[in-house]
Amino acid sequence: xxxxxxxxxxxxxxxxxxxxxxxxxxxxxxxxxxxxxxxxxxxxxxxxxxxxxxxxxxxxxxxxxxxxxxxxxxxxxxxxxxxxxxxxxxxxxxxxxxxxxxxxxxxxxxxxxxxxxxxxxxxxxxxxxxxxxxxxxxxxxxxxxxxxxxxxxxxxxxxxxxxxxxxxxxxxxxxxxxxxxxxxxxxxxxxxxxxxxxxxxxxxxxxxxxxxxxxxxxxxxxxxxxxxxxxxxxxxxxxxxxxxxxxxx
Numbered sequence: 187x188x189x190x191x192x193x194x195x196x197x198x199x200x201x202x203x204x205x206x207x208x209x210x211x212x213x214x215x216x217x218x219x220x221x222x223x224x225x226x227x228x229x230x231x232x233x234x235x236x237x238x239x240x241x242x243x244x245x246x247x248x249x250x251x252x253x254x255x256x257x258x259x260x261x262x263x264x265x266x267x268x269x270x271x272x273x274x275x276x277x278x279x280x281x282x283x284x285x286x287x288x289x290x291x292x293x294x295x296x297x298x299x300x301x302x303x304x305x306x307x308x309x310x311x312x313x314x315x316x317x318x319x320x321x322x323x324x325x326x327x328x329x330x331x332x333x334x335x336x337x338x339x340x341x342x343x344x345x346x347x348x349x350x351x352x353x354x355x356x357x358x359x360x361x362x363x364x365x366x367x368x369x370x371x372x373x374x375x376x377x378x379x380x381x382x383x384x385x386x387x388x389x390x391x392x393x394x395x396x397x398x399x400x401x402x403x404x405x406x407x408x409x410x411x412x413x414x415x416x417x418x419x420x421x422x423x424x425x426x427x428x429x430x431x432x433x434x435x
Contacts, residue, residue: 238311249303
C-alpha cells in the first residue's frame with residue numbers, strides 16, 4: 187500500500203514562507219520515496235503567485251487576451267487575489283493558447299509556438315513549482331530537459347566532458363518522435379498520465395507499478411500491464427532511419 191502524506195490545518199496556518207514549505211516537501215519526497223502526496227492545492231496562494239509573477243519576463247508576447255505583464259501589474263494585488271479566489275472556488279478556466287509560427291533553424295519549415303495568457307502562465311508556473319518539489323527528486327543527475335536551473339548548455343558541457351574523457355567510440359543522434367512512430371509504439375493517453383508517482387491503473391483496471399527515474403520497477407509480482415502499449419517489430423530496420431550513428435574522429 188502506498189503511504190499518503192496529508193498537510194495538517196496547523197501547518198497550513200503557520201507563518202512559514204511558501205518556499206520553506208516546498209523545501210520541506212522536497213525533503214520528505216527525498217527521504218520517503220514511496221510516499222504519495224495529497225492536499226497540496228492550498229499552496230496555490232497569493233504569495234506563490236506573486237513570486238511567479240515577478241519571475242515572468244517583461245518582453246514575452248501576450249496571449250489571446252492581449253494582456254501584458256505591465257498592464258496586469260497596474261492592479262496586481264487585486265488581480266492576484268481574484269485569481270486565487272477563482273482557483274479555490276474551482277471557477278478558474280484556462281484560456282485558449284495563441285498559436286504563432288516562427289522560422290525553423292536550418293529549414294524552410296516553420297515551428298509552431300503556443301503562447302498562453304498571462305494568468306495561465308502564472309498558474310502553470312505555480313503548479314510547476316509545487317510538483318517540481320516532489321518530482322525533482324525522481325530525476326537522475328544527467329537529466330537536463332525542462333529542469334530548473336539547468337539548460338542545454340549544461341547538457342552540452344557534460345557531453346563534451348564525457349566524449350573527451352571517457353573513451354567514447356560512437357555518438358548516436360536520435361529523433362525520438364520518429365523512433366516512436368516507426369516502431370509502431372502506441373501510447374494510451376490515460377495510462378501515460380498515470381505512469382507517475384504511486385500505483386497507476388491501465389484501461390483494463392490492472393495495477394501498473396511506478397516507474398522511477400533510477401529504473402526501479404517495484405514488485406514484479408504486482409505487474410499487471412504497461413503504460414506504454416507496444417506492438418512487436420518484425421524488422422528492426424524499420425526504425426533505424428531515425429538514428430544517425432557515426433564513429434568518433
